[in-house]
Amino acid sequence: MKNVKKIYVCSPYTELKEIGDGDVRAAALASMKSASTFYADERVELFSPVLTNMYTCEHLSHDEAMKVCFNQLKSCDEIFISAGGNSMREIMFALGSKGIKMEYEFAKENGIKVSFGDIYFRFIYEKELAYAKA
Numbered sequence: 001m002k003n004v005k006k007i008y009v010c011s012p013y014t015e016l017k018e019i020g021d022g023d024v025r026a027a028a029l030a031s032m033k034s035a036s037t038f039y040a041d042e043r044v045e046l047f048s049p050v051l052t053n054m055y056t057c058e059h060l061s062h063d064e065a066m067k068v069c070f071n072q073l074k075s076c077d078e079i080f081i082s083a084g085g086n087s088m089r090e091i092m093f094a095l096g097s098k099g100i101k102m103e104y105e106f107a108k109e110n111g112i113k114v115s116f117g118d119i120y121f122r123f124i125y126e127k128e129l130a131y132a133k134a
Contacts, residue, residue: 004043008076008112009035010104011050011084012097014062024054027093030084034117038080047076066099070106079107081125082117091121095128104129 011031016023028050035046049069057065073079081100084090094100104125107114116122 002043004045005077006045006047006075007035007039007115008073008079008103008107009046009048010079010081010094010097010100011048012093013050013054013099015093015096017054017058021054024050027084027090028054030090031080031082034082034084035080038082038115038117046080047072049073062098066102069099069103073103073106073112074110076112078113078115079103080115080117081121083121091124094121095125101129101132 009028009031011024011028013024016027028048032046032048032051035044039046049072052072053065053068057068060068081094081104083094104114106112116125
């Protein structure tokens with residue numbers, strides 16, 4: 001029997017939370033759908049920190065909530081970043097998400113494999129990160 005990989009599925013939270021819980025949930029579900037399609041032929045367990053933590057961590061500061069996320073990320077084999085359904089709105093929220101950037105950096109620093117929903121989004125995302133650091 002093949003091993004099952006646990007995949008940490010990123011989605012934006014903070015800016016969407018200001019709009020409403022429905023937008024947060026919709027973005028997280030779109031990212032989960034994208035991950036489900038991406039890993040269609042693999043044995044994976046998809047984990048959404050946003051769907052899991054959106055109410056239990058809402059009273060925490062951003063940094064405290066990210067510590068919870070980092071502990072959850074440590075138990076995963078891979079991190080998946082996408083722009084959900086790839087609408088311009090979803091791309092902008094994913095690119096602007098401080099939390100996703102922190103999760104990406106944490107994964108890189110801790111040897112956790114990073115996968116992107118598609119090669120074009122990866123190119124844009126990593127260009128944005130390089131530009132932000134310059």
